[in-house]
Amino acid sequence: MLHDGHHALVVDPGAAQPVLDALQPANLQLQAILVTHHHPDHTAGVSELRLATGATVYGPQNEVMPEPLTRLAQGELARSLGLDFQVIEVPGHTAGHIAYYCANVNGVPLLFCGDTLFSAGCGRLFEGSPAQMLASLDTLAALPDNTQICCAHEYTLSNLKFACAVEPGNAALTDYAATAQSLRAAQQPTLPSNMLRERRINPFLRSREPEVIRSVQGFDKTARDEVSIFAALREWKNQFR
Numbered sequence: 001m002l003h004d005g006h007h008a009l010v011v012d013p014g015a016a017q018p019v020l021d022a023l024q025p026a027n028l029q030l031q032a033i034l035v036t037h038h039h040p041d042h043t044a045g046v047s048e049l050r051l052a053t054g055a056t057v058y059g060p061q062n063e064v065m066p067e068p069l070t071r072l073a074q075g076e077l078a079r080s081l082g083l084d085f086q087v088i089e090v091p092g093h094t095a096g097h098i099a100y101y102c103a104n105v106n107g108v109p110l111l112f113c114g115d116t117l118f119s120a121g122c123g124r125l126f127e128g129s130p131a132q133m134l135a136s137l138d139t140l141a142a143l144p145d146n147t148q149i150c151c152a153h154e155y156t157l158s159n160l161k162f163a164c165a166v167e168p169g170n171a172a173l174t175d176y177a178a179t180a181q182s183l184r185a186a187q188q189p190t191l192p193s194n195m196l197r198e199r200r201i202n203p204f205l206r207s208r209e210p211e212v213i214r215s216v217q218g219f220d221k222t223a224r225d226e227v228s229i230f231a232a233l234r235e236w237k238n239q240f241r
Contacts, residue, residue: 002081002105007031009055009080011100011112012152013045020052032080035059035069036114037097042152056080060089062096072098090116090140092133093123101143109147111195113140118151119180119193120173121159122204124238130231134207141205145196156180156190162240163203166215166233172200207233 001010001022009032013019023030030053033046037060046066050057057069058078065071072078074089078100085100090113099113115123116133117140125133160177167173176197180190199205206212207230216223220232 002110003028004081007081009034010049011150012036012042012114013049014041014043016045016048016052019045019049023053029053030055032078033057034078034080034085034100034112035065036099036112036116036152037094038063038065039094039115042114058100060096060098063094085112088139090114090136092116092125092128092136095127097128097136099140101147105148109144110150110192111140111143111147112150114152116140116151117149117198117202117204118153118159119149119156119190119198120163120176120202121155121237122202122234125234130234131227133234134227134230137204141195141199143195145194145199147195148192149194149198150192154189154191156193157184160201162237163201165240166203166236167206167209167211169211170201176201203233204230 001008008028008030010019011034033049033055035043043066046057049055058072059065059069061071061073072087076087078085083102085102088099088101090097090099093115097114097116102110116136157180160180163173164177183190203212208226213229216229216232219236223229223232
């Protein structure tokens with residue numbers, strides 16, 4: 001949730017009641033609901049919230065969504081709280097997945113990326129191809145260093161465990177894994193992350209790095225070009241325990 005003290009927007013409400021419970025004590029009026037993709041854990045609360053609050057719903061152009069909503073494609077804007085959120089199409093996790101980017105929220109860029117980019121990880125490829133996901137992550141990785149990354153799940157520790165297996169020589173990764181473990185031990189979130197950190201620690205943004213390539217080829221010797229290396233990296237993560 002993002003708010004200005006009077007109005008609020010919420011992203012990917014998988015249930016309505018937690019949102020209503022947050023709005024009421026702060027006396028906030030829900031103005032907008034931004035949806036990144038069609039999975040139920042991101043949409044199940046949309047209809048109830050829209051009926052309860054009258055909020056405008058924004059979502060991807062080409063996915064099945066709770067109606068009615070304003071559908072958005074690449075480069076179009078969702079406007080709320082006096083802010084313009086630019087839509088970035090990021091297929092991979094689902095075929096029509098979108099992200100929302102605002103260049104200035106309280107002085108820093110802000111990205112709502114759903115299940116495309118996680119801290120130290122990325123989403124599973126349920127509908128899109130490895131080439132699509134690699135291109136989508138390249139697009140997000142080109143955003144400014146200080147972009148605050150609001151992804152949809154706190155998977156950071158499990159992602160870091162895998163990342164350290166892939167790139168054990170990455171000192172920035174090792175240091176951040178210790179930081180994240182301390183945060184979670186104190187029941188603090190690791191999110192939002194930021195783009196500079198993710199470019200330094202996230203194997204899915206680092207699939208062209210020599211150590212990552214060597215590790216991936218140890219998992220799958222047939223991986224040669226950048227797409228097949230990325231695909232093998234994602235498959236390795238799927239199997240990793």
